[in-house]
Amino acid sequence: MTITVINPNGSASMTKHLEQGCNDMVLSHHTLEFQYCANSPLSIEGFSDGAAAAHHLADYVKHREQSGMYTAGYVVACFDDTGVDAAREYVQCPVVGIGEAAMQFASLLGSSFVVMTTLQRSVPIIERNIERYGLRHRCAGVFASNIPVLALEGKPNNYDKMLTVSREALSNRFGEVLVLGCAGMSQWQEKLQEDLGVPVIDGVKSAIKIVAALSDLGLNTSKALSYAYPEQKHESMP
Known part of the structure; x- marks a missing residue:
């Protein structure tokens, strides 16, 4: 099927x-x-x-x-x-x-998760969904990497930026799990998990x-x- x-x-x-x-x-x-x-x-x-x-x-x-x-x-x-x-x-x-799926998975792997998305204008949309899904108490914050969606393709230099902002967000908010807030970030899931030392969730x-x-x-x-x-x-x- x-x-x-x-x-x-x-x-x-x-x-x-x-x-x-x-x-x-x-x-x-x-x-x-x-x-x-x-x-x-x-x-x-x-x-x-x-x-x-x-x-x-x-x-x-x-x-x-x-x-x-x-x-x-x-x-x-x-x-x-x-x-x-x-x-x-x-x-x-x-x-x-993939948003709800990723956040539900994250809630099973730690007491709090951080969402890292692309641009700031996506933050309120995701925050609204988190409220709707009843996951506000599990989400430590939604953050923008300031990497546009189309810049995720074929631009490996953006990985270092993604790693830095993700590490800062997890540390500042005591997050235990990182959720990738864009389907285009899926390519970085395994490497981020290795470099950050926490579960990293790919929604796809x-x-x-x-x-x-x-x-x-x-x-x-x-x-x-x-x-x-x-x-x-x-x-x-x-």
Whole structure:
């Protein structure tokens, strides 16, 4: 059975990097396919990028489902969990965002975690999600590395900057786990974990494992609210 990993932005090269980074994953009953939303912004940095990308992601999932293309589940490969809720309305199978997956994994490995994202304008989006997921008491802080999303590709010199700001954030906030706050940072997970000496969580692989587990257990997205009152779906509000 196939798990579909969707990059909500419009970068084919980043999607290829994500695919290459998952080549070593061991999945008992699943294979992986990687897609991206060609008409989306090339990077998702801020609310406006997220709104545009969420539209294209939901549209992609909707048309895919209508065409009868089966998938065991979807992974949304943007740490903002862009369009996850909208996608869940269109499908029965699990839909998991890498942001929530990474933070849930981190909460199992230490009493506090630090999120390191790209630019400052992504911080309030992630902080809002943390509140929604009920993880505020486990998160020691969300920090911006000031490395733009597209600068993560093919620029190894940025690793030293990422290492420095991550070490400072963990030390200053007494963080026990580092969460990579962008799918494009996945390439640095193993090296950062070695250099920092703490667990470092890659949301892409975390979300893939969660979708695989949900699929193996026969668990799907709940449709209780979607189907409870179908006759009222198009009624106008009083």
